Amino acid sequence: MSRAKLVAANWKMQKSIAGARSFSERLVAGAADDVACEIVLFPPFFALPFAAEKLKGTSIAVGAQDLFWEKEGAYTGEISAGMIVEAGGTFVIVGHSERRHVIGETNEVIAKKLKAAIEAGLTPVFCVGEKISHREAGEAEQFVGEQLESALSQLSASDLERIIIAYEPVWAIGTGKTATPEDAVEMHRFIRGCLSSRFGSDLSERTRILYGGSVKPENAADLLREKEIDGALVGGASLDVDSFIEIASAAP
Numbered sequence: 557m558s559r560a561k562l563v564a565a566n567w568k569m570q571k572s573i574a575g576a577r578s579f580s581e582r583l584v585a586g587a588a589d590d591v592a593c594e595i596v597l598f599p600p601f602f603a604l605p606f607a608a609e610k611l612k613g614t615s616i617a618v619g620a621q622d623l624f625w626e627k628e629g630a631y632t633g634e635i636s637a638g639m640i641v642e643a644g645g646t647f648v649i650v651g652h653s654e655r656r657h658v659i660g661e662t663n664e665v666i667a668k669k670l671k672a673a674i675e676a677g678l679t680p681v682f683c684v685g686e687k688i689s690h691r692e693a694g695e696a697e698q699f700v701g702e703q704l705e706s707a708l709s710q711l712s713a714s715d716l717e718r719i720i721i722a723y724e725p726v727w728a729i730g731t732g733k734t735a736t737p738e739d740a741v742e743m744h745r746f747i748r749g750c751l752s753s754r755f756g757s758d759l760s761e762r763t764r765i766l767y768g769g770s771v772k773p774e775n776a777a778d779l780l781r782e783k784e785i786d787g788a789l790v791g792g793a794s795l796d797v798d799s800f801i802e803i804a805s806a807a808p
């Protein structure tokens with residue numbers, strides 16, 4: 557079955573409001589002709605409404621990079637799913653490796669965030685990925701399998717319908733090292749196998765699995781032409797609008 561490709565920009569803690577506005581304007585102008593895939597931008601939360609405003613009425617969606625699982629209350633510094641919706645977001649990244657390994661989020665926290673996102677009608681992009689030590693020890697699949705299972709065990713089949721998965725090997729993020737298309741395809745097949753054993757092959761075949769980790773204009777076509785790779789979650793190379801359009805244009 558064919559799944560629509562999706563290319564997303566994760567700006568992390570970068571760009572100003574003015575930068576988000578001008579990027580969005582230039583993206584609309586530049587992506588109209590060549591880009592066949594879906595596009596989602598993940599600005600820092602404070603810039604999200606400004607990007608959303610510029611992208612209103614286009615097919616380009618906006619999302620937040622994280623959320624908190626409660627609806628409201630005394631949670632200093634946190635952002636709820638409802639706030640993301642109000643700001644114009646329809647997607648949210650959950651469990652990014654920087655949240656896991658720099659901020660210290662656990663699988664349990666991530667499962668709660670997934671649930672909260674789905675309940676609010678957001679589309680979560682649920683990130684999994686091993687560190688280099690797991691890969692070198694031959695434990696990459698086991699590690700990713702555990703990350704997946706801890707979340708999937710909390711979800712129903714109808715929840716999974718709403719989720720996009722992103723495989724982001726930690727050793728490839730911001731390092732310039734990219735997984736080869738073969739390595740990425742192998743892990744995507746493994747992930748799809750985990751989805752299939754829990755929810756059946758029909759649903760697993762419909763679930764999109766993106767690749768992230770040093771995707772750039774030079775390697776995007778090789779990755780995106782793979783049937784198993786349903787799109788890309790791009791960090792550094794998404795900060796420049798021309799480079800991001802080049803990547804999105806590489807999606808068949």
Ligand code: 13P
Pocket residue numbers: 566652724728729730731732768769770771789790791792793
């Ligand atoms: P880079 O593309 O900078 O490696 O970042 C990938 C990433 O973390 C996207 O979420």
